[in-house]
Amino acid sequence: MRRRTQTRSPRTNRGRRAAPDVRTARPDPGQAQEYEVETIIGLEEYARREVRRLLGKAVQVERDASEGRFTLRYDGNIRRFDELRTITAVHRVENFAVPRPRALLGHQHLTRLLGIIHFIIATRADGAFRTFRITAAGAGSGVYLRLRQEIASATGLDSTDGAANLHIAVRRAARDDAGWQVLIRTSAMPLSARRWRVCDMPGALNATVASVMASLARPRQNERVLNLCCGSGTLMIERLGLGAAASVTGVDNSADALECADTNLRAAGHRTPVALLQEDCANLPLPDASIDTITADLPFGMLQDGSSDIEALYRSMLAESARVATPNGLLVLITTRRRTMLSTLDDNSNWDLANEVPLSISHSRGYIKPHIYVLRRGRNTDSRL
Numbered sequence: 001m002r003r004r005t006q007t008r009s010p011r012t013n014r015g016r017r018a019a020p021d022v023r024t025a026r027p028d029p030g031q032a033q034e035y036e037v038e039t040i041i042g043l044e045e046y047a048r049r050e051v052r053r054l055l056g057k058a059v060q061v062e063r064d065a066s067e068g069r070f071t072l073r074y075d076g077n078i079r080r081f082d083e084l085r086t087i088t089a090v091h092r093v094e095n096f097a098v099p100r101p102r103a104l105l106g107h108q109h110l111t112r113l114l115g116i117i118h119f120i121i122a123t124r125a126d127g128a129f130r131t132f133r134i135t136a137a138g139a140g141s142g143v144y145l146r147l148r149q150e151i152a153s154a155t156g157l158d159s160t161d162g163a164a165n166l167h168i169a170v171r172r173a174a175r176d177d178a179g180w181q182v183l184i185r186t187s188a189m190p191l192s193a194r195r196w197r198v199c200d201m202p203g204a205l206n207a208t209v210a211s212v213m214a215s216l217a218r219p220r221q222n223e224r225v226l227n228l229c230c231g232s233g234t235l236m237i238e239r240l241g242l243g244a245a246a247s248v249t250g251v252d253n254s255a256d257a258l259e260c261a262d263t264n265l266r267a268a269g270h271r272t273p274v275a276l277l278q279e280d281c282a283n284l285p286l287p288d289a290s291i292d293t294i295t296a297d298l299p300f301g302m303l304q305d306g307s308s309d310i311e312a313l314y315r316s317m318l319a320e321s322a323r324v325a326t327p328n329g330l331l332v333l334i335t336t337r338r339r340t341m342l343s344t345l346d347d348n349s350n351w352d353l354a355n356e357v358p359l360s361i362s363h364s365r366g367y368i369k370p371h372i373y374v375l376r377r378g379r380n381t382d383s384r385l
Helices: 042-058 078-083 102-105 107-122 142-156 207-216 234-240 255-268 308-324 337-348
Strands: 034-039 059-061 069-074 090-094 131-137 166-172 180-185 224-228 246-250 275-276 291-297 325-335 351-358 361-363 366-368 373-376
Touching: 034 351, 042 059, 042 069, 042 078, 069 351, 078 090, 090 107, 090 166, 102 107, 102 142, 102 180, 107 142, 107 166, 107 180, 131 142, 142 166, 180 361, 207 234, 207 291, 207 351, 224 234, 224 308, 234 246, 234 255, 234 291, 246 255, 255 275, 291 308, 308 325, 308 337, 308 351, 325 337
Parallel strands: 131 166, 224 246, 224 291, 246 275, 291 325
Antiparallel strands: 034 069, 034 090, 059 069, 090 180, 166 180, 325 373, 351 373, 361 366
């Protein structure tokens, strides 16, 4: 394992050449800069829409072919990126017309690179950036060791091989003759890492996905919202982040999950309008036709492939949801069990499939591939199977 670089400013180190003057390399505020947006694979179009809606005429969004990523040009305040809820991160893109990464250590290119880094650090409160990491093919080479030393000396940040506040990636440009690109994340943490998540649970829903699910439910101020299998509260918090609702109820059969949800709701400032119930999702203490919108992060059952318990759970959940849902009410849920879900829907005439969104989410063992389902309640009153 490489040792962490903790070299401080070269102005205090005798024998080292002075760091480049980064003041002349600050981005031109009147010129649109290139950024790359990272999101969950499958949510690209939802992220593009949110970017256009939030940033308006200040942004020009490119329709890239790369899964989970697209580029844009923007000439406004990069702190506005923090308001985006459907993305994982935004990276500043700098293009260098150089034949190999070693050339980045040249005075002109290094001055420019350090200027961008200082600019991004300066947009945050003091102490937001403490560590940095460089990812690149051959990141352990002498070239990148020197680059880490230069960045550490100029910024006072510590280099690390683990998770870092300042993430820097170096890659070859799309065309071989176009040189190299340096991507620098504009935030000290991924934007999908919500500050309200002070209590976490294994398998908790990604907040970026939850935000899209909440949007797909077409939130309204007068709606009554029910979150089944609410877990740590992600879907409820992301829904309330889009605006008020007439009522929000979270249901889970686990007392520990509800305690975790309570903690996160309080951290998000949304505890007061939410009722938390420890109940069976297949036997809800709610009147018929009393809920306008239902959301659910269903148990994936990935360790129980083919289990009849999962199918029975889905079947009973759909039936009970149909009972409490108003006519034309919405049910938005996510699961990896596509075959089970579609089979269950075929046997249930109460719900019409309005939309299906396939996703690919990075996981410690590769990718998981859940689908979001948007279901609309029909007017069939026979909700029991």
